[in-house]
Amino acid sequence: MDRNSIDWHGPLVALITPFKKSGEIDKDSFCQNIDRMIKKGATGVLVAGCTGEFWALSYKEKKLLFELSVETVNGRGTVICNCSAITPEETIELTKESKNCGSDGSLILPSYFIKLTENEIINYYKNISSATSSPIIIYNIPNNAVNDITPELALELCKINNIVAIKESSGNWKNFYSTLILAKSKIRIFCGPSSVYGFPATMADADGTIDCFPNVWAPGCMDIFYKSKDGDHVEAMKLQEIGNNLTELFTSGGKTLYPSTKAAMNILGFNGGYTRPPLNDLNKNLIKDLEKGLKQIF
Numbered sequence: 104m105d106r107n108s109i110d111w112h113g114p115l116v117a118l119i120t121p122f123k124k125s126g127e128i129d130k131d132s133f134c135q136n137i138d139r140m141i142k143k144g145a146t147g148v149l150v151a152g153c154t155g156e157f158w159a160l161s162y163k164e165k166k167l168l169f170e171l172s173v174e175t176v177n178g179r180g181t182v183i184c185n186c187s188a189i190t191p192e193e194t195i196e197l198t199k200e201s202k203n204c205g206s207d208g209s210l211i212l213p214s215y216f217i218k219l220t221e222n223e224i225i226n227y228y229k230n231i232s233s234a235t236s237s238p239i240i241i242y243n244i245p246n247n248a249v250n251d252i253t254p255e256l257a258l259e260l261c262k263i264n265n266i267v268a269i270k271e272s273s274g275n276w277k278n279f280y281s282t283l284i285l286a287k288s289k290i291r292i293f294c295g296p297s298s299v300y301g302f303p304a305t306m307a308d309a310d311g312t313i314d315c316f317p318n319v320w321a322p323g324c325m326d327i328f329y330k331s332k333d334g335d336h337v338e339a340m341k342l343q344e345i346g347n348n349l350t351e352l353f354t355s356g357g358k359t360l361y362p363s364t365k366a367a368m369n370i371l372g373f374n375g376g377y378t379r380p381p382l383n384d385l386n387k388n389l390i391k392d393l394e395k396g397l398k399q400i401f
């Protein structure tokens with residue numbers, strides 16, 4: 104497999120997982136959000152990723168989300184399921200489950216928490232690839248996962264059979280761009296923080312974006328990609344400025360990204376639901392600050 108084995112492209116959405124106050128998954132809201140994203144222009148969805156609070160989900164819940172997403176998308180776009188786990192055995196099990204549910208591919212972090220050597224990261228992906236048949240999209244988010252996929256390491260990982268793409272979410276433009284230059288001929292390159300530099304990433308010929316902000320801001324965040332591709336650079340830059348302002352709003356003044364995303368959805372009339380521990384929902388003062396910021400931006 105390589106980049107030509109798949110047709111993944113354009114703006115995919117990193118979905119939230121809406122929880123009820125009781126803590127259970129709100130299945131109806133989850134499916135409604137997927138349908139809204141597809142209708143607003145998403146070319147696919149990423150299920151149970153960081154935005155989806157995968158660390159707080161049981162195996163059974165992940166399987167449920169995989170099934171619901173495939174059923175709801177119903178052929179209208181790409182479905183990628185996050186199958187990341189610390190051990191290769193659990194990652195392999197989730198990857199097989201993802202394929203059985205009908206997904207198009209599996210997002211896989213390098214094993215996280217413990218610092219690995221490059222050879223250990225390579226062997227980790229080799230073990231998963233040799234035991235599964237799903238197309239794999241590597242996930243690079245070293246600020247969360249500890250282990251960094253450098254451009255040179257990404258090029259080495261391209262040699263592994265099932266690896267077809269990378270979600271480059273380092274937040275480091277140099278790392279993103281160098282990865283794109285080195286690996287684009289072999290695997291597809293997706294920009295994670297498109298709200299921050301989606302326009303230059305698209306203009307540099309990234310294959311697409313995978314971001315959480317469309318949950319709140321659709322089609323605006325996805326239009327960063329579309330307007331850039333269409334040559335409407337003035338509008339793309341205006342949207343990029345909004346994306347930067349939203350990113351700052353969601354991650355400042357005591358707020359963090361995932362609770363802010365859900366709170367903003369609730370404010371705007373989309374059911375983001377509640378977060379699940381260890382995350383906390385925004386308190387009243389932070390929600391008030393978020394409301395004020397959203398009014399100023401929109």
